[in-house]
Amino acid sequence: MDITRELKEYLQGLGADLVGVAPASALSSAGEGFRPADYLPAARSIVSIAYALNRGPVKNLPASRNEYVLEFDCVNGFLKELGYRGARFLETKGYDSLPFSPEASIGDASRLMGDLSHKHAAVACGLGLFGLNNLVLNSRFGARLRFCTIVTSAPLIPDEPLQDNPCTLCEDCVTACPAQALNGWRGAYSPEEGWRMDKEKCYHYIFVRLAGKRCGMCIGSCPQSQG
Numbered sequence: 001m002d003i004t005r006e007l008k009e010y011l012q013g014l015g016a017d018l019v020g021v022a023p024a025s026a027l028s029s030a031g032e033g034f035r036p037a038d039y040l041p042a043a044r045s046i047v048s049i050a051y052a053l054n055r056g057p058v059k060n061l062p063a064s065r066n067e068y069v070l071e072f073d074c075v076n077g078f079l080k081e082l083g084y085r086g087a088r089f090l091e092t093k094g095y096d097s098l099p100f101s102p103e104a105s106i107g108d109a110s111r112l113m114g115d116l117s118h119k120h121a122a123v124a125c126g127l128g129l130f131g132l133n134n135l136v137l138n139s140r141f142g143a144r145l146r147f148c149t150i151v152t153s154a155p156l157i158p159d160e161p162l163q164d165n166p167c168t169l170c171e172d173c174v175t176a177c178p179a180q181a182l183n184g185w186r187g188a189y190s191p192e193e194g195w196r197m198d199k200e201k202c203y204h205y206i207f208v209r210l211a212g213k214r215c216g217m218c219i220g221s222c223p224q225s226q227g
């Protein structure tokens, strides 16, 4: 069996909902310091791993805020394990591999960037496309997907990016955002690259108004997240 299929079956066997592959060069248009080769010069491929949040804590927000926080923590913990195990799998096959945490430290409020954009990685690996909520969604899980990414020197077989946009542009997320961080998408939004939403407003709402409890309204309000 080829190593790409073996890796996917291994991760799906551990419980991953979705696993996709892209060439590392798919993220070469990210700024300096955010590209796979900035961390692993021998990078050949990226692997995006997705695990979906349960429906209950997401659909019943904001009442289920505390349960959503528990869900968020558990999914991050599980994804960390999947990323770590996937990287170890590739290392045992002889390839240098780096797992990037699902909850990358966001540093100070002026940066608000991870080391690598899991969303752009997921899009390149064919797991979804950006919605108006600036989250990556697909028709099976909506925006309930969370991600981690492995950068590896393994020459894996890439998947095709999704063709059909699962976002219907209904604007339910725009209306539901308590921070009004999603206004202004017109002319700025692209399903392939996302857009520069007002992340300072979003950050302020989560870390000041909610004292660090995650908001999640742009996930829960998406009609695609209900199924």
Ligand code: B12
Residues within 6 Å of the ligand: 026, 027, 028, 029, 030, 031, 034, 072, 101, 102, 103, 104, 105, 106, 112, 113, 114, 115, 116, 117, 118, 119, 120, 133, 134, 135, 136, 137, 143, 144, 145, 146, 147, 148, 193, 194, 195, 196, 197, 199, 200, 202, 203, 206, 214, 215, 216, 217, 218, 219
């Ligand atoms: C920092 C951060 C935040 C910050 C800033 C958000 C932001 N929009 O950047 C704050 C605290 C506000 C935040 C909020 C939330 N976050 Co957050 N966050 C992150 C984190 C750690 C880094 C995001 C990042 O690097 N953004 C930078 C880039 C993508 O955005 P940008 O600065 O505007 O960059 C532009 C350019 O640099 C360029 N670019 C950057 N990289 C690349 C690559 C290519 C190829 C190209 C072409 C362009 C390009 O495109 C961007 C748009 O123009 C990621 C985890 C990770 N490491 O990816 C999670 C992550 C994005 N967050 C996530 C979630 C779910 C949330 C929240 C819902 C909180 C919650 N859990 O309830 C909200 C929703 C916000 C929203 N609607 O987008 C998920 C998204 C899952 C999904 N399905 O899309 C992630 C991926 C975490 C995960 N492990 O799954 N988040």
